[in-house]
Amino acid sequence: MEPENNSNTTPACWWVNLPETDYQRALDLQLAVVAAKTTGRLDADVILSVEHPRVFTLGRRGGRENLCVTDDFLAEKGVSVMPTDRGGNITYHGPGQLVVYPIIDLNRRRLKVVEFVSGLEQAMIRTAGHWGILAGTDPANRGVWLDGDKLGSIGITVRRGVSFHGLALNVNTDMEPFGWINPCGLNQVRMTSLERHLNGPVAMDVARHEMAAHLAAVFGIALTTVSLEQLYAEIEFVGSGI
Template structure:
């Protein structure tokens, strides 16, 4: 198990506007999600908007990160494929998976991307613990695992020191949908979900755990 990276992510010493939490009531098309994130990140960098965490689901699709290897796209005709612009390789998004797009201003927080990624890992681990699941890091891989199976992914982009993209947590998706890719380039690594583990899989309960754990890890509350 890989320990949290140092230095730890620290809340801003300034007093920014309250963090905004948005929960999408229906699956969001990927292009619309990407456009929103890019616009919000630009507005944060320009001082026109506050920081934001956006909780949503997408229709079934695959995304290609900046390190995507075409050989890891096993079934290219199964679902739409989108170039994401985030770090990482191929991943799946779809109903039953909670995606959390995190738009924070690292100009206020030391401009430490490694510490930010470690904080995202800590956030997911704390959320899983609140739901009765022991998640952990794995050497040489980004994301969170339960035993040998991956349950959550991380892929970010930073522009003008504002973050976007974020994390995805498998709540109760169709796990067979992952078989069209080699998820995150991890050959032979199974995927799992809260439902498959017999844990809490009601999305509103998962959202509540995400929000409470976020406040613990990042020191940020926010508005609904």
């Protein structure tokens, strides 16, 4: 990916690949980037790409009521539950799931929230299309769907015009934990993955590359790949390390 021409009106956009990262640590990093942007210390937009250890996250509308197993069961399985301030209800993150957090100044890019969310859906659809999978949207429910099953989810927050949280695309995700919840608060919804439809695993580095390319195309931006260490230095991040 080539660097973007950074003009006075359009910020650069950095793509940062993280290793598998604890959900709270990744959230701390998102919040640090948001703070750097809203205070003017960081001009560039940032898109974080990551996988998380097994965790259920709750949205602003709650979600614990859609958890179908006990806390003791989750402790035995090594799955934590985290409240968040993103939109949506309960969802699951785990290894093999591509999670992308676009920290974007929507005002500077002249993006309405509904346009931004639709763009995230399109990026997931196009990423799935790389493997010949014809996913789509559902007018009644956000996210990306395939033959009636949910392939990808979206939940964002916007603070002073800057987005964070983001999307989760099931690539090689273990489907079992989704059976312990009503995903996104929806009853009788089955989740699926690229691996399930292809009857074999997908290379995560290819999935990350495709997602980056399609986000760039959908939103008309060029991405510069930046290391995590470079991002830390730019925002003077001193929180828990990744």
